[in-house]
Amino acid sequence: MDKACEMRYRMMDSPLGEIEISGCEQGLHEIRLRGGKTPDAGPTEAPTLPELLGRPEEMTEPLVQCVAWLNAYFHEPEVLPGLPLPAIHHPVFQRDSFTAQVLWKLLEAVKFGDTVSYQQLAALAGNPRAARAVGGAMRSNPVPILIPCHRVVCSSGAVGNYSGGLATKEWLLAHEGRLPGKPTSPGGARPAATGRRARGGPQPAGRDCVRAGVSV
Numbered sequence: 001m002d003k004a005c006e007m008r009y010r011m012m013d014s015p016l017g018e019i020e021i022s023g024c025e026q027g028l029h030e031i032r033l034r035g036g037k038t039p040d041a042g043p044t045e046a047p048t049l050p051e052l053l054g055r056p057e058e059m060t061e062p063l064v065q066c067v068a069w070l071n072a073y074f075h076e077p078e079v080l081p082g083l084p085l086p087a088i089h090h091p092v093f094q095r096d097s098f099t100a101q102v103l104w105k106l107l108e109a110v111k112f113g114d115t116v117s118y119q120q121l122a123a124l125a126g127n128p129r130a131a132r133a134v135g136g137a138m139r140s141n142p143v144p145i146l147i148p149c150h151r152v153v154c155s156s157g158a159v160g161n162y163s164g165g166l167a168t169k170e171w172l173l174a175h176e177g178r179l180p181g182k183p184t185s186p187g188g189a190r191p192a193a194t195g196r197r198a199r200g201g202p203q204p205a206g207r208d209c210v211r212a213g214v215s216v
Helices: 061-075 077-082 098-109 118-124 131-139 166-175
Strands: 008-012 017-024 027-036
Touching: 008 061, 017 061, 027 061, 061 077, 098 118, 098 131, 118 131
Parallel strands: none
Antiparallel strands: 008 017, 017 027
């Protein structure tokens, strides 16, 4: 983490329980799902608007944008394409690594309502044989939901693991209308985000699923 960063923190309530977001003036650092609620497998009603816990004057612009984005994700997902994404300043995105490439590509290519298999995502990031490394990248994702590691599933259609818990992953996929079913074809325009991007265009998707035991 940049030693010059002056961190700010914000707690917000959500259908999944409390969410903690942190960042500095330069960008968002983390989104942490603190839990506290047991999500239903298939949400059918829009929950109440999130309660922000903390003083508004402590909000940086990236945190303001993140709160607005998460609020829209849970309550008005149809407006997401028109919202700016917060800049991301976590150290993992400051390095030119395969993990960073995978996470950027996931953000760019796999939109609300889409899913992708581990090997498909590996191919999109330029290395179709790196499905296991993609699983590791999902574990390293510091900003879940915003960078949608919950949309990475097995090619068979099995949901797969998730660091936030299986019930949370199922809730997120159901919220997006993607449970159950096999991976869709990712696509769509690039989002308005900042930072390094994964290099290379889409490549043919593989059919295999990463072996059991990978947690995302």
